[in-house]
């Protein structure tokens with residue numbers, strides 16, 4: 444049975460801490476390739492840079508893609524002020540309130556530059572304005588420079604990307620983890636760990652397994668649009684963060700999943716209604732294998748499955764969620780056991796998805 448061991452946590456930490464907002468994922472992709480190449484029979488890449496690690500089973504078809512996106516929400520520099528500050532726009536969705544006083548890394552042509560997001564200090568704001576959320580368009584990044592000239596010397600230009608700086612840590616409970624970019628490097632990690640487990644355990648599977656690391660999801664599922672032509676898949680399983688509902692203020696009707704209760708099976712998201720036969724199959728397999736799971740429905744937000752299920756004449760698809768607290772911020776929280784159980788569920792599914800089963804999903 445799969446276990447998240449020390450080596451797995453080390454790899455997870457490495458990819459979570461790496462710099463890689465949408466459109467600038469190469470550093471993360473290189474780290475994944477470096478580790479995964481030895482477990483894969485073949486590595487494929489499309490021209491937007493999404494990677495697929497292929498593990499051959501007993502049959503060429505069906506091809507099962509399990510995909511997680513490796514881009515994180517970040518920023519892009521839009522202008523440089525005379526005083527040496529950087530203005531920015533967002534890559535992906537950010538809540539204005541989680542940004543101030545957070546550290547970011549700006550990736551200049553000369554390398555990383557540490558900065559902090561700032562705004563006019565509250566001491567100088569009239570009382571009425573102090574009550575309000577400061578909007579992103581009145582924030583800037585301060586890299587500690589004092590002139591435009593200094594910014595130039597640092598190699599920072601308009602169009603350079605920036606991303607949160609936030610180290611990975613295990614929580615004091617030993618069961619949960621703090622990090623940026625769980626959305627969705629945890630999903631890519633799960634796809635990769637399932638491949639590594641299948642390779643090392645020698646367990647048989649009646650299909651070809653495609654573990655995919657996709658790009659540019661946060662700016663509109665763009666990587667999934669191109670990777671589907673590379674994959675030419677028969678079934679898509681997207682591993683993606685699910686908004687955990689066990690946070691003060693969230694009502695059960697808004698988010699159902701809780702940390703430590705197993706991966707969630709997404710019954711709905713704004714980009715896809717899953718194939719119902721595949722959904723029932725996933726539930727049946729989880730129950731047979733005694734893997735805890737939760738049913739979840741995400742009224743807002745889409746996933747890469749939104750693109751992958753619309754390949755050619757349509758492909759049975761589902762999203763497996765990893766309950767995650769505080770997504771799209773500098774620090775998310777994920778439960779180790781949910782990660783383990785998600786990998787176990789993927790492995791059990793891959794072991795069972797033969798041609799006959801996949802064809803049965805396509806019947807009325």
Ligand SMILES: [Zn+2]
Pocket residue numbers: 512626627660683684
């Ligand atoms: Zn995501």
